[in-house]
Amino acid sequence: MNKIYRSIALLIIxxxxxAETAAQFIDTCKDRVKTxxxxxxxxxxxxxxxxxxxxxxxxxxxxxxxxxxxYTVWDNYKAYxxxxxxxxxxxxxxxxxxxxxxxxxxxxxxxxxxxxxxGNGLEPWLETSYGNPAYxxxxxxxxxxxxxxxxxxxxxxxxxxxxxxxxxKSKVKEWEIWNEPDHPGQKxxxxxxATLNIRTASIIKKIQPxxxxxxxxxxxxxxxxxxxxxxxxIAEEKKLHLFYWISYHxxxxxxxxxxxxxxxxxxxxxxxxxxxxxxxxxxENGAPSTYIPGFALDKYYWTEYTQAKYNMRRLLGDLGxxxxxxxxxxxxxxxxxxxxxTSVLNTKGLIQADVTKAAIRPKVAYYAIQNxxxxxxxxxxxxTGSGFTTTSKESLSLYQYQHKKTKNHLVALWLDGKMAxxxxxxxxxxxxxxNANFKNPVWVxxxxxxxxxxxxxxWTKTGSSIHFxxxxxxxxxxxxxxxxxxx
Numbered sequence: 001m002n003k004i005y006r007s008i009a010l011l012i013i014x015x016x017x018x019a020e021t022a023a024q025f026i027d028t029c030k031d032r033v034k035t036x037x038x039x040x041x042x043x044x045x046x047x048x049x050x051x052x053x054x055x056x057x058x059x060x061x062x063x064x065x066x067x068x069x070x071y072t073v074w075d076n077y078k079a080y081x082x083x084x085x086x087x088x089x090x091x092x093x094x095x096x097x098x099x100x101x102x103x104x105x106x107x108x109x110x111x112x113x114x115x116x117x118x119g120n121g122l123e124p125w126l127e128t129s130y131g132n133p134a135y136x137x138x139x140x141x142x143x144x145x146x147x148x149x150x151x152x153x154x155x156x157x158x159x160x161x162x163x164x165x166x167x168x169k170s171k172v173k174e175w176e177i178w179n180e181p182d183h184p185g186q187k188x189x190x191x192x193x194a195t196l197n198i199r200t201a202s203i204i205k206k207i208q209p210x211x212x213x214x215x216x217x218x219x220x221x222x223x224x225x226x227x228x229x230x231x232x233x234i235a236e237e238k239k240l241h242l243f244y245w246i247s248y249h250x251x252x253x254x255x256x257x258x259x260x261x262x263x264x265x266x267x268x269x270x271x272x273x274x275x276x277x278x279x280x281x282x283x284e285n286g287a288p289s290t291y292i293p294g295f296a297l298d299k300y301y302w303t304e305y306t307q308a309k310y311n312m313r314r315l316l317g318d319l320g321x322x323x324x325x326x327x328x329x330x331x332x333x334x335x336x337x338x339x340x341x342t343s344v345l346n347t348k349g350l351i352q353a354d355v356t357k358a359a360i361r362p363k364v365a366y367y368a369i370q371n372x373x374x375x376x377x378x379x380x381x382x383x384t385g386s387g388f389t390t391t392s393k394e395s396l397s398l399y400q401y402q403h404k405k406t407k408n409h410l411v412a413l414w415l416d417g418k419m420a421x422x423x424x425x426x427x428x429x430x431x432x433x434x435n436a437n438f439k440n441p442v443w444v445x446x447x448x449x450x451x452x453x454x455x456x457x458x459w460t461k462t463g464s465s466i467h468f469x470x471x472x473x474x475x476x477x478x479x480x481x482x483x484x485x486x487x
Contacts (some may be wrong), residue, residue, distance in 0.1 A: 009295070013076045026083055026362060027423060033367045033448045035305070035417075037424040039472060044442065047449035048487060050085045053121035058338075058377040060315060061088040061125070062369070063284060066333050067113065068094025069141055074113055076359045077331045077351055078198070084350070084366065085373035088123045090283065090326060092179065093162045096132040096141045102156065103227035105163055123175035128161055128200055147196075161203045169208040176247060176283065177201065180219040190226045194233035201242040210410075214247040214281050221250025222263045222272050231274045240275045246326070247283035251296035255314040256397060256416045259321060262420075282318045286311055286328035287420075287421050288347040289363055293400035294390040295346050302347075308365040308447055309420035309476040312372055313397070316412050316477050320399030322382055327369060331359060364447065371449040372477075375485070379404055383435075391430040396473065402437065406413075408482035409437045415475050426472035436466040442486065443471065444479040451486055 027050040030046035055084060066072050068091075081089065098105050117124045130146040131139020137150025148154050148353045156220065165175075177200045181188035188196075196217045204211050216230055227246065234240055248267060258264050264280065273277050287310035288295075288302045300311075311327050318325035331351035334357050343355070351359050383400040395417035401410045410470065411433065441459060443452045458469045469481065 005243075013302040019158075026080065027367070030413075031448075033364055035424055035448055037145050037247045037426070037445060037448065037474075039426075039443070039450070039452050040227045040443070041443065041452040041455060043450055044453050044483075045451040045486070047371045047374060047444065047446075049083065049370045049449075050242065050377075051121070052085055053082065054086055055085060055087050055121075055373070056379075058373065059319065059324040060373055060376065061090050061283075062085050062086040063286070063325075063326060064089045064091050065091065065111075065284070066335075067091040067109075068097050070258065071333045071335055071355045071357075072353070074109075074116075076353075076357060078113075078116055079364065080351055080359070080366070081117070081330065082120045084370055085332075086327070086369065087116055087121075087373075087377070088125060088174075088326075090176075091124055091126050092130070093126045093128055093164055095128070095130065095157070095164075096138075098164075099132060099156075099160060100134055102134050107167060108176060111243070114168055116169050119386050123174070124172055125176065125214075126164070126168065126172050127176040127179055128164060129178040132156065132160070143180060143183050146186060147181075147188055149193075158199070158203060160216075161200055162207065165204050165207045165211070167265045169211075173210070174212045174214070174244075175201075175215050176214040180249065180251045181216070182218045182220055182223060190229035193235050194237075197230075198234060198237055198239045198242065201239070205242055205350035211302075212244040213242060214245040214283065215243040215278075217249070217283055221248050221252070221258050222266060224262075224266045225269045227267055228273070231270065232401045235274045240278065240444065243278055243386050245281035246271055247281040249284040249296075250282060250283060253300070253316055254419045255310055259317060264321065264323070279324070281324045281326075282314075282370050283326050284328045285314055285326065286348045289349075291351075291363065292344070292347055294344055295348075297348075303422055304364040305422050305447075306420040307348075307363065309370040311365050312368055312435055312477045313414060313420065314448055315369070315372060315417065316376070316414075318399060319376060320382065320397070322384075322410070334349055337467050351375075367449070368447045371446050375410075375479070375481075376401075379411060383409075386436070387434045389432045392427070394427065394471070396429070398431070400433065400436070403482075403485055406484065407487055408439075409433075409436060410479060410481040410485060411436075411476055412479055413473065414477045415473050418475060421475055424474060424476075426474045428470035429473045430467070430469050431471060432465055434465045435464045438466055438480075438482060440483045441466075441468075441480050442483045444481060444486065446479060451483075454480070 138153040332353035
């Protein structure tokens, strides 16, 4: 019996790794995500995750926000970043944490983060906000009344940005200015925000001419008036060249609602009015895994399944609209306001945490994003203009890609008519793809990473079109892709 128990124990242990001693177990078994999904086709494999070091470049970011205010603890989750496979991390640089005494910078905490990230194949992008109460009129450290109000504080801000960029210019290539100036807690006018952005971006570019800067970082995805007034000032000052992106945070309960005409496409129209070069960037978005009483996407009974579905749908929707994208956030954030009655655990993390800020375990969404990130790197290019027809009576999202080297095709698709649900019941849908290139297509469930053989009778080729018969779809992304891309 002892030998049997030892064998079982060894089998269980072999399905996990420790990224390093500070991390909890990361499951590496092929069945690391359990769902009720039933697919009758032959399963032939599982997506093999890639680490950040194995991916040369991608357009996906994972949020590592609030370290500047100690709402999360870097050492508690850093070991999960490399195995996740997401290439970029977003950070708030934390002026108030770095300069607690005017004129004295303590970089130790930020050095450790930047050095670890770069040393492990991650690309950090830094946001220079918030304010610093060490100065009179220096503003605060969060969304409420954080902007500087005195000339002395503004001069200190200039010195802070100069010191920050000088220190990290060899390791950080992408920057952001100020978080959510249009948030109701800040109510900073677009004209003031534009002046702040120009002032800060000019300092960054003077020290690091090749820097890529995201302007605005506003909370809305539909406030075209705010964006227009913001860009009008920048255009009048002839400073549009300072900015590579306009970043936005767009939380919609159904992720695809972000792409309705008055939202993301509306933002693009405003940008194109002023510049043909500035791009959109989705800088912060993600669903919780539980009910939360406040913050974005609150007051809804989320689960780990609906969180994973939402996050994948949003990332793939952004990429399918040719937008660099981000998932918020790597770990649950405990907004510790010093009173347990008012403090809140925001469960948008890919890793479960508790009020001690300890990392408990990866959630389903962690493994789902791990699967997604291992495929959607910059080895794929989006195909635009190719059409498709379908028998589906439900709305669906469908985006086509091709591998840059092999020219093999990949299609990401899902039923998108409703918010993410806890159902795993599939609907058979027939689809005809124009100008498609498949020789040995397989069907992939992105949440579990399971790969299935598409039976020969379920797909046919006519000229440059390929017809797929009764492909199982549900409200979570699946792929039809060439087998060689995965296995």
